[in-house]
Amino acid sequence: MDVIEAISPLLYQLEFQMKILYHTYMSFSVGIVGLPNVGKSTLFKALTKKKIDIAPYPFTTIRPNFGQVQVPDQRLEKIAEIIKPEKITPTVIEFVDIAGLVKGSHKGEGLGNQFLAQIRNCDAILEVVRAFEAPRIEHVAGLINPERDIEIVKTELLMKDLEILENILLKMEKNAKRDKKILKRFEILKKIKDNLARGRSISEIDLTNEEKSEIEEYQFLTLKPILYLLNTNKKQKYSTSGFEYLEMNLKEEEEISELSESERKELSLKPQLDQLILSCYNILDLITFFTVAGGKETRAWTLKKGLKAPQAGGVVHSDFEEKFIKAEVIPWQKLVEASSWVIARERGWIKIVGKDYLVEDGDVIEFKI
Ligand SMILES: Nc1nc2c(ncn2[C@@H]2O[C@H](COP(=O)(O)OP(=O)(O)OP(=O)(O)O)[C@@H](O)[C@H]2O)c(=O)[nH]1
Numbered sequence: 513m514d515v516i517e518a519i520s521p522l523l524y525q526l527e528f529q530m531k532i533l534y535h536t537y538m539s540f541s542v543g544i545v546g547l548p549n550v551g552k553s554t555l556f557k558a559l560t561k562k563k564i565d566i567a568p569y570p571f572t573t574i575r576p577n578f579g580q581v582q583v584p585d586q587r588l589e590k591i592a593e594i595i596k597p598e599k600i601t602p603t604v605i606e607f608v609d610i611a612g613l614v615k616g617s618h619k620g621e622g623l624g625n626q627f628l629a630q631i632r633n634c635d636a637i638l639e640v641v642r643a644f645e646a647p648r649i650e651h652v653a654g655l656i657n658p659e660r661d662i663e664i665v666k667t668e669l670l671m672k673d674l675e676i677l678e679n680i681l682l683k684m685e686k687n688a689k690r691d692k693k694i695l696k697r698f699e700i701l702k703k704i705k706d707n708l709a710r711g712r713s714i715s716e717i718d719l720t721n722e723e724k725s726e727i728e729e730y731q732f733l734t735l736k737p738i739l740y741l742l743n744t745n746k747k748q749k750y751s752t753s754g755f756e757y758l759e760m761n762l763k764e765e766e767e768i769s770e771l772s773e774s775e776r777k778e779l780s781l782k783p784q785l786d787q788l789i790l791s792c793y794n795i796l797d798l799i800t801f802f803t804v805a806g807g808k809e810t811r812a813w814t815l816k817k818g819l820k821a822p823q824a825g826g827v828v829h830s831d832f833e834e835k836f837i838k839a840e841v842i843p844w845q846k847l848v849e850a851s852s853w854v855i856a857r858e859r860g861w862i863k864i865v866g867k868d869y870l871v872e873d874g875d876v877i878e879f880k881i
């Protein structure tokens with residue numbers, strides 16, 4: 513065995529850990545999850561234009577594919593029209609194309625447990641569900657049946673959470689008797705375990721905000737926001753027991769993504785991917801704020817809803833959070849209406865805000881440190 517081959521699992525682990533670190537600090541990520549052969553990589557390719565393996569047999573994807581995707585935002589374009597910067601930079605979210613999972617994956621079936629760790633590192637789940645008919649492309653669970661497939665995936669995620677929870681509780685039990693704080697957490701986790709054992713995802717359980725923050729660090733799979741995407745090539749109604757979903761023909765989307773802008777116009781083809789990217793952004797509970805950098809660069813940034821001005825500063829530059837003194841803020845529409853920063857200031861539309869200012873979606877911010 514040569515050296516490269518020998519250390520490649522290590523390198524892979526390192527690469528994966530770096531990516532986790534990167535996305536923890538730089539962007540939010542959406543894991544593309546689902547059974548094998550349902551079109552996950554087809555979607556990933558359409559979104560990122562990356563050359564990756566797509567094939568008509570199950571388990572084509574083994575290692576995850578990572579890709580950054582720009583979030584479409586007309587507000588950014590409108591701001592840029594008046595600022596006329598040298599550079600326009602949209603914000604991004606990351607998509608991760610994860611290996612297919614099957615019944616029993618949580619116990620090591622199929623490609624086993626590793627994919628579950630990859631889902632754990634994502635902030636939200638985009639579940640691709642197969643509804644397209646293609647006799648030569650095997651469906652690992654038999655006939656086309658979206659409802660059953662959703663149930664399979666849900667069960668796998670649920671079983672994995674249950675297994676992890678049982679281990680945590682076992683380790684905590686002794687200390688919970690001695691320490692009130694630990695006991696409190698123990699009781700919350702116990703309540704969650706009982707619900708999971710009855711087949712309820714953690715997101716379906718009524719938890720207070722305090723309970724949610726107690727369990728945040730565990731990154732439970734069934735607590736992550738989830739969006740269903742039905743990959744279909746037919747117009748028909750599906751039995752979906754009440755869950756909401758988007759519907760797309762992913763093969764077609766992938767073909768459209770290969771065309772140039774003018775070819776698309778000529779054929780009157782409208783890709784639906786922008787809508788999908790925005791839906792992912794929405795389930796992540798994110799907002800966008802903008803900076804104009806004194807006219808040089810107009811840029812969009814992503815922030816978790818409910819955060820304050822210094823934390824927004826921290827997204828722009830690691831120094832800005834600590835050294836934050838104040839910021840100038842204006843809603844994007846007001847800036848566009850004023851037609852320039854100077855006029856907006858003259859009209860008194862730019863507010864000076866301090867550390868406690870709650871950032872709103874669409875704010876244009878100039879940080880003062
Ligand atoms: N007819 C049809 N084929 C599709 C569609 N989407 C994907 N396929 C085909 O289905 C096969 C599997 O697609 P992939 O994107 O590799 O599926 P995957 O979910 O990534 O599969 P694994 O990596 O094995 O888990 C490929 O041959 C695709 O071309 C679709 O909407 N219609």
Ligand SMILES: [Mg+2]
Nearest residue numbers: 552553572573
């Ligand atoms: Mg794949």
